Ligand SMILES: *[C@@H]1O[C@H](CO)[C@@H](O)[C@H](O)[C@H]1NC(C)=O
């Protein structure tokens with residue numbers, strides 16, 4: 394009897410022991426998988442986990458998404474800060490195809506960074522605007538408050554602050570910017586908020602804080618002055634095919650103006666308001682066209698982000714449709730600007746001092762770049778993707794430097 398009792402006790406402890414061991418390993422497995430799921434923990438053992446970069450992503454949208462998510466979180470980081478000027482940076486613009494960056498400052502300098510993430514970042518620097526504008530006999534120094542590139546990257550346009558002059562300059566690699574052909578004085582009373590150029594170089598657009606914008610031809614003649622009736626201009630954009638100008642302002646409606654040219658002669662005919670994007674309940678701060686000309690993204694003071702389909706038969710009075718809305722990452726964030734990456738698969742939204750990057754196919758946030766300006770309470774003034782889509786540049790309000798963020802290459806997705 395004693396022997397049987399002893400055996401029973403022994404086998405019971407054995408079973409209990411095995412159970413405890415099993416439970417332990419199960420617990421360990423749980424801990425491991427929670428590490429897998431937590432992206433912040435992932436960061437710490439990034440080295441062991443990093444796999445050779447894959448060229449294409451296969452699988453269902455969900456697995457592709459998690460693969461992308463991993464890559465973005467591992468590889469999106471600040472790659473460079475360009476301490477480029479002695480005073481505040483007033484504007485910058487990326488070359489339409491390359492990484493090359495143009496920056497201007499109230500210290501009157503203009504710099505062209507041929508590859509801004511190159512360790513020995515080379516730039517061409519000129520104090521363009523100290524020289525007198527011969528035609529207009531301007532003697533005092535000036536600086537650019539807005540700039541943009543021509544689509545072929547051959548020349549740049551500047552809107553100057555004091556003199557209100559608009560000038561073009563040719564850009565030749567590894568040389569100083571040479572004087573260009575255009576030199577006119579704007580009739581706008583207010584400071585030029587931004588300047589945008591038609592990709593086909595038929596016209597360019599300037600606008601100030603008021604409610605109107607000016608369309609110029611490349612010789613500097615005014616083609617049209619348009620009152621948008623939007624109380625105040627917040628932002629304007631030209632579609633990549635040059636067909637539409639979008640205007641976003643104090644009122645919630647965003648207007649698309651078709652720029653009409655004579656088919657044969659190419660002569661300017663006029664502007665026509667053809668599409669009205671209705672739905673926002675407050676001022677729209679940011680507007681951007683997708684590179685395939687089919688979508689428009691808007692961000693609004695009412696804390697909504699909307700994607701619209703503008704590929705409609707507007708001539709037959711078909712309205713543009715709201716495709717979907719995206720949730721902001723923080724309900725207290727003030728949305729400021731929006732941009733599509735060159736492949737149209739990522740959407741970057743700037744709000745306060747952060748930039749959230751959404752994957753459009755799944756409509757999820759893949760990463761949030763926080764503290765982009767490096768100073769609490771300083772909002773992002775300007776941001777944009779490089780022409781090749783590998784960089785995102787951010788500039789804080791009143792700051793004298795530009796931060797550059799690495800954006801991993803995104804393989805093409807099926808269109809959303
Ligand atoms: C963003 O800025 C606004 C106004 O400057 C402020 O009221 C708000 O709290 C800020 N939001 C966040 C998330 O910091």
Ligand SMILES: *[C@@H]1O[C@H](CO)[C@@H](O)[C@H](O)[C@H]1NC(C)=O
Pocket residue numbers: 764766767768769
């Ligand atoms: C933001 O960045 C700056 C500079 O990198 C740093 O000094 C500061 O502590 C950061 N602030 C926050 C809230 O992370």
